Amino acid sequence: MSTTVAEAGAINGEDAMLAADAFARMAAGVGRVAHCAPATVRLILTAFATGGHVLLEDLPGMGKTTLARALAAVTGGSVRRVQCTPDLLPSDITGVTIFNERTREFEFHPGPVFANVLIVDEINRTSPKTQSALLEVMQERQVTVDGTAHPVPRPFLVVATQNPVDLEGTFPLPEAQLDRFLMRLSLGYPGEEAELSLMRNAAPAAPETLDPVLDGSEVARLNAVAEQVIFADPVYDYVLRLAQRTRRHTRLRAGVSMRASIALCRAARMYALADGRVYVTPDDVRALVGPVWGHRLVPLSGIATAEESAVLLDEVLAEVPVPGPHENRR
Structure with a gap:
């Protein structure tokens, strides 16, 4: 077994230090490609390890998508992205059942929600009906299509973004939807040195180049240790x-x-x-x-x-x- 995260059980100082080391290595990886405050990185890693979802409110071009992709990379997970528009349908997120004429059977074609990290860009630009398609999966980690439940991968995190300034043509999230998010965060502008580095570096490191620190089972064990x-x-x-x-x-x-x-x-x-x-x-x-x-x-x-x-x-x-x-x- 990996020594990155100790087995679940009675909490002790060694377990805590192993977990802190895992967090530090994940934060270092994310910080290499996502230029935001260390406190923000710690918060989003806390949400991910806890199994909670995150709503990022910020202006365009602040690195929200890069942060989410980096998070998936350091945990060895898959990442999918949905660009929300007014004509987006619920099935565009969850998937759809299609009749296969060759086999004469209905087959489920999974949507982008079947990933470890789902990036939902500008969530408030899609209709309330499509927004509600995320309610079940954010709470129960499954989607139900034509009466059949389909579980999503574990761990599972929704990182939704919205622009808090440009509200024309948007649909504010209802209270029930907001309550599904563990945290609402804002990245803010990077520091002067970080912005200068970004301006000078024409080809910054891609999140996909980061080495995984934990896999899905180790994230689950980390959660079990936290419960102690x-x-x-x-x-x-x-x-x-x-x-x-x-x-x-x-x-x-x-x-x-x-x-x-x-x-x-x-x-x-x-x-x-x-x-x-x-x-x-x-x-x-x-x-x-x-x-x-x-x-x-x-x-x-x-x-x-x-x-x-x-x-x-x-x-x-x-x-x-x-x-x-x-x-x-x-």
Whole structure:
């Protein structure tokens, strides 16, 4: 068995350090071709290892597709891409059943969703009917066509992109769709040195040239190890109080759901493991509140922008007392 990720079981320091080493090597690989902040790379790797999906909101040309392809490369997975347009059909994503005249039988022809990483470009430019084709597969890791369920490969990650500025002719994602994404992230502009390097290098390294760090089975074992990371009761209580505060916020029509609280706890375990720790701290929770909860808030004015969500969550974090350091491991 590979020593990259230890077998599932009781968490110990050696397991955590092996996992942290795997995360560091994956992050180094992604960072060689995707020029974005290390904190963003750690977040998207956390989402992938946790089994969560990511919504990337950014302007065109910021490297969103390159980041997703690099993620597939370091995990040895397959990657497919869908360019969303108003006339895109659900079957263009999930696949279709076609009658074979030679065999006189119906055959299922899988769509691009059957990949380890599915890139859905400009998801808000396709119709709500086509958007909803992703609901089942994002939650249950399968698609049902003509009454037959077809499981997708594991691990499976949807990386959807949308432009937060150019909204003409778009269809905003409904709350049920947004809730399927573990995180909403923004890459932002690269630093000066990174942008100069990109400008000077006419032929940057392709994501497909990266060496795999983990395979699918090792990602599953990594997830199993993360489940053993200690989550102390005071930290659970901290997450609960933060969630309850969003539900009582005067500028919110609806706070975060129970699914959002569970998602934050799962992501926090993996986030701590990526740092080589066997326990979750309130700082892990605070680092993940924005990416995991921001897109799930429902303000009185409608769907929250990333900027509005950040302001509201900063208020929530400021109002809820943080557990002391001595409480994190009990």
